[in-house]
Amino acid sequence: MxxxxxxxxxAIVGMGCTTFGEHWTRSADDLLIDAxxxxxxxxxxxxxxIDAFWLGTQASGVSGLTxxxxxxxxxxxxxxxxxxxxxxxxxxxxxxxxxxxxxxxxAMAVGVEKLKDSGMSGLSGTTMxxxxxxxxxxxxxxxxxxxxxxxxxxxxxxxEEELKDVITRIAWKNHVNGARNPRAQFRKEVPLxxxxxxxxxxxxxxxxxxxxxxxxxxxxxxxxxxxxxxYTDKPIFVKALxxxxxxxxxxxxxxxxxTTFPEVVASAQEAYRQAGITDPRAEIAxxxxxxxFTPTELVLMEDLGFSERGQAxxxxxxGAFDLDGSLPVNPGTGDSRPSVTPSARRACA
Amino acid sequence: xxxxxxxxxxGEAPPERTVRTPAEGPSLALTHNLGGxxxxxxxxxxxxxxxxTD
Numbered sequence: 001m002x003x004x005x006x007x008x009x010x011a012i013v014g015m016g017c018t019t020f021g022e023h024w025t026r027s028a029d030d031l032l033i034d035a036x037x038x039x040x041x042x043x044x045x046x047x048x049x050i051d052a053f054w055l056g057t058q059a060s061g062v063s064g065l066t067x068x069x070x071x072x073x074x075x076x077x078x079x080x081x082x083x084x085x086x087x088x089x090x091x092x093x094x095x096x097x098x099x100x101x102x103x104x105x106x107a108m109a110v111g112v113e114k115l116k117d118s119g120m121s122g123l124s125g126t127t128m129x130x131x132x133x134x135x136x137x138x139x140x141x142x143x144x145x146x147x148x149x150x151x152x153x154x155x156x157x158x159x160e161e162e163l164k165d166v167i168t169r170i171a172w173k174n175h176v177n178g179a180r181n182p183r184a185q186f187r188k189e190v191p192l193x194x195x196x197x198x199x200x201x202x203x204x205x206x207x208x209x210x211x212x213x214x215x216x217x218x219x220x221x222x223x224x225x226x227x228x229x230x231y232t233d234k235p236i237f238v239k240a241l242x243x244x245x246x247x248x249x250x251x252x253x254x255x256x257x258x259t260t261f262p263e264v265v266a267s268a269q270e271a272y273r274q275a276g277i278t279d280p281r282a283e284i285a286x287x288x289x290x291x292x293f294t295p296t297e298l299v300l301m302e303d304l305g306f307s308e309r310g311q312a313x314x315x316x317x318x319g320a321f322d323l324d325g326s327l328p329v330n331p332g333t334g335d336s337r338p339s340v341t342p343s344a345r346r347a348c349a
Numbered sequence: 350x351x352x353x354x355x356x357x358x359x360g361e362a363p364p365e366r367t368v369r370t371p372a373e374g375p376s377l378a379l380t381h382n383l384g385g386x387x388x389x390x391x392x393x394x395x396x397x398x399x400x401x402t403d
Contacts, residue, residue, distance in 0.1 A: 008401050017352040084384020089393040092351060144386040180366040183352075218352050225401065234359040239377065240396040250388020263392035264383060271394040275377070276402070284396070286357055286368050287379040288350045296383075304381065304394070328368040332353030 003242075005274030006100040011228035011235040014043025014221035020185045023215040028060045028114040029070035031217035036071060036110055039219035043231045047071060050221065051104035053078040056091030056111040059118070067110065085290065086243065087111060088218065093241045095222045105227070110219040141292065142210055146203030148295035151258035156310040164204055166313040167294035168196045171208040173322055174291060177333040180323075184333060185214045209294040240274035242267040264303040272305070280305040286328045297329065351395070354378035358399040376400055 016038025018031050040046060055067040055078060064078030083090040088111030095109035153163040172192050178184035190208060198206035221231075228235035246263040250256045268280070277283050289304065291297045301312035306327055307320075315321060321329035356362040358378055377398045384391045 012351075012355065012397070015352055015355045083391055083393075086382040086384045086391050086393040088350070089380070089382045089395065092395070093393070141386060147387060177366065180363060181353075182363075218350075220351060220355075234399065236355055236358055236397045236399060237401055238395070239398050239402070240394070242394045243391070245391045246385075246389065248385070248389035253388070256388055258387050261383060261387065261390060261392060263390050264381070264394075267392040267394045268381075271379075271396050275396040277377070277396065280379070284377050284379050286354070287381065288353050289379075289381040290383045300381065304379070323366065323368060331357065331362070331366060331368050332350070 003270060003274070005240055006096060007239050007274055007276070008225050008237050009100045010096045010222050011225045011237045012220050013223050013228050013231035013235050014039045014041075014045070015219065016040075016042065017183055017218040018216045019183045020214040020216035022116045023114070024117060026215070028057075028066070028112050028217075031114065031215060032067060032070050032110065032112050032219075035112070035217035035219040036108070039108065039110075039221050043221045045106070045221070045231065047073065050076070050106050050108045052076065052095070052098055053108045053110065054091040054094045054098075055080045056082065056087040056089075056109070057113060058082050058084065058087045060112055060114045066112075083243075085292070090243065092220055092222075093243060095220070096238055096241055099222050099224055105223065107222045108219060109222065110217065112217040114215045115213050116215050140202065142202035142205055145293040145296055146201075146205045147258045148293075148299055149204045152295065152298065152313075155257075155259050156313070158313065160204060163313070164196060166298060166316050167204070167209055168192055169316055170291075170294040170297050171195045173316075174297075174330050174333040175208075177323055177331050181332050183216075185212045205293055205295070211292045239276075240271040242271035242274065244270070259299060259302075261299065261303050264300060268304045281307075281327060284327065286331055288330055288332060291330055291333070301329070350380050350382070351397070354380055354397055358397065 016035040018034050063080050068078045081090055092109040095107040098104050098107050149163055153160055172195055175190045178186050179189045195208040198208045200206055201210055244263050244267045289300050298312050301307045302309055307315045319325050323331055357368055380395045382393045
C-alpha cells in the first residue's frame with residue numbers, strides 16, 4: 001500500500017485573494033465573489049469554464065450552496081468540506097486530485113471564513129472531536145499550544161528567558177513581513193521589547209505570540225499540467241500533496257513529547273518523497289507554515305526538516321528564516337499575531 | 350499560504366517582500382497547515398514549483 005502522488009500532473013493557473021482582517025461591512029458572499037473574480041480574471045477564463053468546485057469553510061457556511069448561490073453557478077458540482085485549520089488546503093488537494101484523475105479539465109478550490117462578526121471570540125461553530133468519554137480535557141488553543149514552549153526549553157537546555165527571546169523573534173519577524181503585505185491582517189512592525197513585554201495570554205505566550213482571527217477568502221484554478229500554458233505563461237506546478245490525520249491520543253499519553261508534531265513529520269516526509277526532495281533546507285526556496293502561535297513555528301522548523309533537532313532556536317535567532325534569510329518562512333504572514341485559533345488565511349488555502 | 354507561494358514563485362510579490370531565493374536557486378515552495386493541537390491534529394504539506402521537473 002502506498003500513496004503515489006501527482007507530481008507535475010496538475011498546475012495552478014489562476015489565483016485570487018482578498019485582504020485579511022475585520023471585514024465588518026463585507027459578507028462571506030462578498031469575500032467569495034472578490035476572491036473568485038480575481039482568480040478567474042488572472043487565468044483569463046470565466047466561471048462557465050470551470051467544471052467543478054471545492055469550497056473549504058470551517059464555520060462560514062454549509063453545503064455547496066454556500067458557493068453556488070453568490071456566484072449564480074448553474075448546476076455545477078460544488079463540494080463543501082472542512083478539516084479544521086487545514087480546510088483550505090483540503091479544498092485544494094481535492095481539486096487537484098479531481099483534475100489529475102481526468103474527471104474534470106478545470107477545477108476551482110476556494111476557501112472563505114467570516115468569523116469576526118460571529119458573536120463570539122475565536123472560531124465559531126466547531127468542536128474538536130472527542131472519544132465520547134470525556135477523556136478530552138477542555139483547554140483553550142493558546143493554553144494548548146503554550147505547552148510546546150517549556151517542553152522545548154527543558155528538552156534542549158534553554159532557560160525560559162532564552163526561549164522567550166526566541167519566540168519573541170519569531171513574532172517580530174512575522175510582523176516585519178506582514179508590514180510589507182497589503183493583504184495582511186496586521187501591517188505594523190512591532191519592536192522586540194514591546195512583543196516581549198506584552199500581556200500574557202497563556203503560559204509563556206504573550207499577546208503577540210498568538211495569531212489573529214480574521215475574515216478573508218482565496219481561490220485557485222487547477223488544470224492539467226499539459227494545458228497550463230494555455231492559461232498563463234507562469235503556471236505553478238504541484239509537486240506534492242500530503243495529508244495525514246493522527247490518532248488523537250497524545251493528550252492521554254503521560255509521556256507525550258510536546259516538542260514535535262508526529263503528524264507534521266509524517267506528512268512532510270511523504271510530501272518530500274512525492275516531490276523527490278532529499279534536503280528540504282537546501283531545496284525549498286520559501287515556506288508558508290502554520291503560525292498559530294510562535295512556539296508552533298519553532299517546532300515546525302524541526303518537524304519539516306528545516307533545522308536539526310534542538311537547533312531551530314539557533315536558526316531563528318540567526319535570521320535564517322527571515323525575509324532575507326537562507327530559507328524565508330512566512331514571508332506573506334497574513335496573520336501571526338494575537339488572539340486565538342486559526343485565521344481565514346489558513347482556512348483559505 | 351498558497352497565494353504567497355503563487356506570488357513569490359511567479360516573481361509577483363512586491364519588491365519589499367520578494368524573497369531572493371527563487372531567483373538565485375531552488376524554485377520550490379512549501380505550504381503547511383495543521384488543524385487541532387498538540388497530541389491531536391491533522392497536518393497538510395504541499396510542495397509547488399514554477400518549473401516542470403526534468
